[in-house]
Amino acid sequence: MFKLLEFKDNQTSAKELSKTLSALLKEKLQKQALVRLALSGGRSPISFFEFFQKENLEWQKVHFSLVDERITPKDSENSNENLLKSYFFKDALSKPNFTPLLENLANFDEVDENKLLHFANSKFIQPDFALLGMGSDGHSASLFFDAPEFQKAIKSEQNIVFLSPKKAPFKRLSMSLKALEACKKLFLFISGEEKIKTLEKALLKEDESLPISLILHSKKVQLYVYFSR
Template identity: 45%
Template sequence: MFKIDSFNSPKESAQALAIEIAAQIRRILSVKAHAGLAFSGGKSPILFLQELSQMPLEWGKCRISLVDERVLPLTDPENNALLLHTHFLQNKAQAAPFAPLVLDASVGTEELLKHARASYTQPDLAVLGMGEDGHTASLFACAPEYENALKSPEPIVATTPTSAPFKRLSMSLNALESCQMLYLLISGDQKRAVFERACFALEPSLPISYILHSQKVVCHVYCA
């Protein structure tokens, strides 16, 4: 299930999504002690993260986590945690507690998963991105662990995409569908074409289609 909102520019889309997420945080905190938010990495969400960081919210009650992470040192420029520290955990949002998915990139996969699962708290909301190959989070159709990522009851899975660098940890499809709401932020003609293809039907080669056609959660799509 999905709903689409279209905008004239990535800036407009980012601003609108920041306003929407702020409203949802206020709603959640009106009935719960804490709100959980999971964010994607990459360049696409930077404008949105910067906008959201300036919203006057009770950030100390917001638990921030990542949808996925590359298995890299915390100081690596490709690290999603570093991206959040640079573009989001600033301004008013610097008070928000944040839990990285990967603390020590030198340990083995089982140790990485053990830590990530032990510290996992189900987020209320997650903001997703999408690649031009249709992947979302680090659910890649090319990864040998893809089927496990779609079916696993565990909240965090390991994936090793053959079409992208780095081993990764990612929220599983089950964890994503356990959110109250999902948001997808996309821009550009190429991604729009892939998205429109995924809208027609569930297509295993396009991981995002599992989100768009989920019967468990609604995905709100912000498209520029």
């Protein structure tokens, strides 16, 4: 199930998403002591982070996690955790309530998939909401169709899965399709003609070669698509 919301530009889309998500979190905090939000990394959500960090929220009552993570050192510019620290976790959010997907590793040349998954799944707490991005190839989170582990990832009962995409750098940890569908609501934030063309294809039908379509057409969760050309 999906709802499309188109805006004139990226900044307007980011601002409106920030206001909507902020209001949603405030509403939930009237009913529960803590609300859980999973965030995506990459460059796409940076404009959203700039607006969202300025919202008037009780940030200590918001628990953050990651939708996915690249298996790199935490201080790497390619780390999603590091991106959050650089662009979002500052000022009022300088000491966030945050659980990483990746533990500190001494040797990234010899990563143990099972140990990574054990750590991530043992720390996992189901988010209420999640912010997604999408690549021009139709992947979302780190659910890459070309990864050998893709079929396992979309059918897994685990909350966090391991993928090694062939056409994208880095091995990844990602929320599984099951975990994404267990969220109360999902939000997709994208912009640009190339990604819009991919979105339009994915809107037509469920197609595993376009992983975002599995979420768009899911009957288990509502996806709100914030986009601009």
